[in-house]
Amino acid sequence: MKKTLALLAALAFATVGTSFAQTTPATAAAPMHKGKGGHGPKDPAKMADHKAGKMAKELGLNADQEAKVEQLLLARQQESAALKTKYAADKNAGRAEMKASHEKYEAQLKAILTPEQYAKFDKMKDEHHGHGKGQGGGKMKVKAKA
Template sequence: MNKSLALLAALALATTTAFAQTAPPAAPTAPPMARRGPHKMKSPEQMAARRSQKMAQQLGLSPDQQSRLQAALLAERQGMTAATGPAPADRKALHQAMQANHAQYEAQVQAILTPAQRTQYTALQEQKRAEHKAKRQQRTGLAPNN
């Protein structure tokens, strides 16, 4: 009986010391968006170039339209970055600034596109909104109710 108690006490002591030896995981030092796997945050210029190339393929833009669209995309991204700043204090003012920035971008896009391209652009936006809504509902577990 004493041997089994001594053996049990030794086992408990060995187990607790083994767990005490492990170090806690290191706290992440990179910003949250920069930590997502092999993907790194892209600069506003890279994002604007990538998005303008994609839209050029989808809408059949001319090289002139694509360069003008890229400039509009870059201005929008820089405006969003400037609006958020280090830490926005007033969320309502931030929301209004972002809406105004986006409205300015949309006006520029509408001026760049031909009427046929505008129709196609609007259809693509609606499709994207519907996909986003479906994903959001799936993520929250709600059934689509439209």
């Protein structure tokens, strides 16, 4: 009986010991990142370059168009960040200025792209925001009561 009890105690201590050995202390853990998807904040220039490259691939932009789009995206990110900082306390106060900034960006982008490329961009944007066909047009349908 004593042998069985001693064996169970040894087994319990061994199990508890190995479970503690597998945890990592907070200092050795991976650094915490902020931002969407667990990624840290990125450099605006890298983000603009990445998005311009993606647009070039999906819309068939030439090298000149891609460079102009990249510059436009970088300028928009910087302006957007400035507006977010300016209106951090009251987001509704800056809504009109943010909307004007967005419309200015859209007009500049439209000037860079061909009509076909812009139409494709507009379609992709709608699909990305859930307004594409087959997704309910972004509106919730409610059945009428009879």
